[in-house]
Amino acid sequence: MDLKSEKSRARIQAKARRAGVDNPRAAAVGLIGNFPAQEFRGQVIGGIWPLSSEIDTRPLMKTLSEAGFSLALPCTPRAGKPLTFRTWQTGDRLKAGAYGTREPYADAPIVEPAIVLVPLLAFTQSGARLGYGGGYYDRTLAALRACNPAVFACGVGYAAQEAASLPLGPHDARLDGILTEQYFKRVI
Ligand SMILES: Nc1nc2c(c(=O)[nH]1)N(C=O)[C@@H](CNc1ccc(C(=O)N[C@@H](CCC(=O)O)C(=O)O)cc1)CN2
C-alpha cells in the first residue's frame, strides 16, 4: 500500500480509538498535573485550542496563563503554509479560523514558541505522529526548528491514542515529548 493510503487507514483507526475515551473531563484535568511546567518556565508555549473530540487542553492553558506563562495560539493560513503563533492569555477573545479552529485576532503580536504543544490523532513512544493530513505541524516545526533547533515539540493527546507504529514520510516531524492524562514522557 502507498504511504497516502496507509496514513488514511491509520487515521480511521486513530479516530475510532479517540472517540472511545471514557472520561474526557478528568483527562483534561490530568494534563495539568502531568505538564512539566517548571522545566518550561520562562519560554513561550504554543498552545492548542481543541477541535471535536481532541483532548481538552483549555484547562491546562488557563492554569498556565494564570500562573504567568507566556502563551500563544496557532493561526491557520491557506494549505501549504506553516502556522503562525500569536500571543494569547486566558480570557482573550478568539475568532473563527480555518477547519473549525479558533485563533487570536491579527492585533495580537506574532511570536515564535520554544515549546509547541502539538495536536495529534496518534503517536508512538518513539515520537512519531499522525495528524489530520494538512501537514501544518510538519511545516511549522520545520520552520521553527530552522531558526531555533532547541524547539521542543510536545504531542498532546489521550494515552489511548498511542499506536504501536505509524506510517512515516520524509517530512513528518518528530515529537520530543508526549503529554497525556496519564504521563509526560520525553522521547529518548
Ligand atoms: N486543535 C487543533 N488545532 C489546530 C490543528 C489541529 O489539528 N488541532 N491543526 C493541525 O494541523 C491546525 C489546523 N489545521 C487543520 C487541518 C485539517 C483539519 C481536519 O481535517 N479536520 C477534520 C476533523 C477531524 C475530526 O473530527 O477530528 C475535518 O475537517 O474533517 C483540522 C485542522 C492548527 N490548529
Ligand SMILES: Nc1ncnc2c1ncn2[C@@H]1O[C@H](COP(=O)(O)OP(=O)(O)OP(=O)(O)O)[C@@H](O)[C@H]1O
Ligand atoms: N515541511 C514540509 N515541506 C513540504 N511539504 C510538506 C512538509 N511537511 C508536510 N508536507 C506535505 O504535506 C502533506 C500532508 O502531510 P501529512 O500527511 O504528514 O500531514 P499530518 O502530519 O498528518 O498533518 P498535520 O501536521 O497538519 O496535523 C503531505 O503531502 C506532505 O508531503
